[in-house]
Amino acid sequence: DSGVTQTPKHLITATGQRVTLRCSPRSGDLSVYWYQQSLDQGLQFLIQYYNGEERAKGNILERFSAQQFPDLHSELNLSSLELGDSALYFCASSEGEGGYTFGSGTRLTVV
Amino acid sequence: DQQVKQNSPSLSVQEGRISILNCDYTNSMFDYFLWYKKYPAEGPTFLISISSIKDKNEDGRFTVFLNKSAKHLSLHIVPSQPGDSAVYFCAASPQRYYGQNFVFGPGTRLSVLP
Numbered sequence: 001d002s003g004v005t006q007t008p009k010h011l012i013t014a015t016g017q018r019v020t021l022r023c024s025p026r027s028g029d030l031s032v033y034w035y036q037q038s039l040d041q042g043l044q045f046l047i048q049y050y051n052g053e054e055r056a057k058g059n060i061l062e063r064f065s066a067q068q069f070p071d072l073h074s075e076l077n078l079s080s081l082e083l084g085d086s087a088l089y090f091c092a093s094s095e096g097e098g099g100y101t102f103g104s105g106t107r108l109t110v111v
Numbered sequence: 112d113q114q115v116k117q118n119s120p121s122l123s124v125q126e127g128r129i130s131i132l133n134c135d136y137t138n139s140m141f142d143y144f145l146w147y148k149k150y151p152a153e154g155p156t157f158l159i160s161i162s163s164i165k166d167k168n169e170d171g172r173f174t175v176f177l178n179k180s181a182k183h184l185s186l187h188i189v190p191s192q193p194g195d196s197a198v199y200f201c202a203a204s205p206q207r208y209y210g211q212n213f214v215f216g217p218g219t220r221l222s223v224l225p
Binding site for chain 2: 004006033035041042043044048056058090092099100101102103104
């Protein structure tokens with residue numbers, strides 16, 4: 001157990017729907033990052049939050065949004081889902097120096 | 112434009128031999144580098160890091176080499192074991208400061224054959 005918790009582990013939904021992915025960072029970590037991994041692709045950075053505030057944005061679609069709550073958990077909202085949004089979505093957290101600790105991911109399948 | 116490249120999508124190595132995974136980057140501002148290992152159905156796990164003040168960092172069977180002038184780093188695994196079979200991601204960042212975000216390469220799938 002890495003200490004970063006992501007729920008749900010699997011999600012199957014239809015095109016046009018909206019889903020929310022949840023992430024609880026490691027205790028004490030203030031930064032939360034969201035990454036997308038599509039089939040045979042690397043990890044694409046979506047967005048970073050630090051202590052409740054958006055810190056950096058990557059290749060995140062306008063249909064996607066995220067937030068980090070006062071208790072530091074984060075949610076990634078994906079709306080108007082398309083088939084191409086099917087991917088693994090990873091959350092990671094960090095305390096500062098060094099690298100990230102990743103959660104085990106949420107596998108989203110859009111049908 | 113990919114800032115971090117891992118040009119070998121896959122690599123097969125015999126058990127007990129050396130595995131060498133390569134990574135190239137284009138952004139000269141990158142100053143801190145990580146390697147992650149990922150098994151199927153799991154999140155990536157941190158393996159080893161190196162900052163630009165060093166050209167080598169070693170941790171057990173894993174050694175990372177950095178050649179800043181060539182913008183190239185490599186991960187050596189010696190000896191390779193079947194349990195090392197995984198996807199390896201190289202990641203880079205401008206500096207090792209609080210709450211930064213890393214750019215990941217596309218990964219190299221290593222298969223260690225018994």
